[in-house]
Amino acid sequence: METLRHLVGRGWLRTGGLTASTAEYDLIVRRRKSGPKTGEVLISGRVASESWVFADYPSGRGMLTLEDGTSYPVRLSRRTSTEADFDVLPPFKALVPA
Numbered sequence: 632m633e634t635l636r637h638l639v640g641r642g643w644l645r646t647g648g649l650t651a652s653t654a655e656y657d658l659i660v661r662r663r664k665s666g667p668k669t670g671e672v673l674i675s676g677r678v679a680s681e682s683w684v685f686a687d688y689p690s691g692r693g694m695l696t697l698e699d700g701t702s703y704p705v706r707l708s709r710r711t712s713t714e715a716d717f718d719v720l721p722p723f724k725a726l727v728p729a
Contacts, residue, residue: 632661632663635728644684673718681713692705703719703723705719
């Protein structure tokens, strides 16, 4: 995997209904360098927020808004009561450097 971009910042995490809270994120944009999916871009990371936000995502999905105001759909996998791993779901072209 080739790392294309690494972003760390503060934004918002919305997990369901009207539930949203400030969040700290660390995301990495990577591209596969070999194998049958060579060239595929994957974006994943970790997000920390209030515990009540993570209690309200029955679908395992949410919306992460970055510091610059752009929002991306994410698939969440809770690690602790205040942290989760995530994968950014397409479309995410704006995150991939040209």
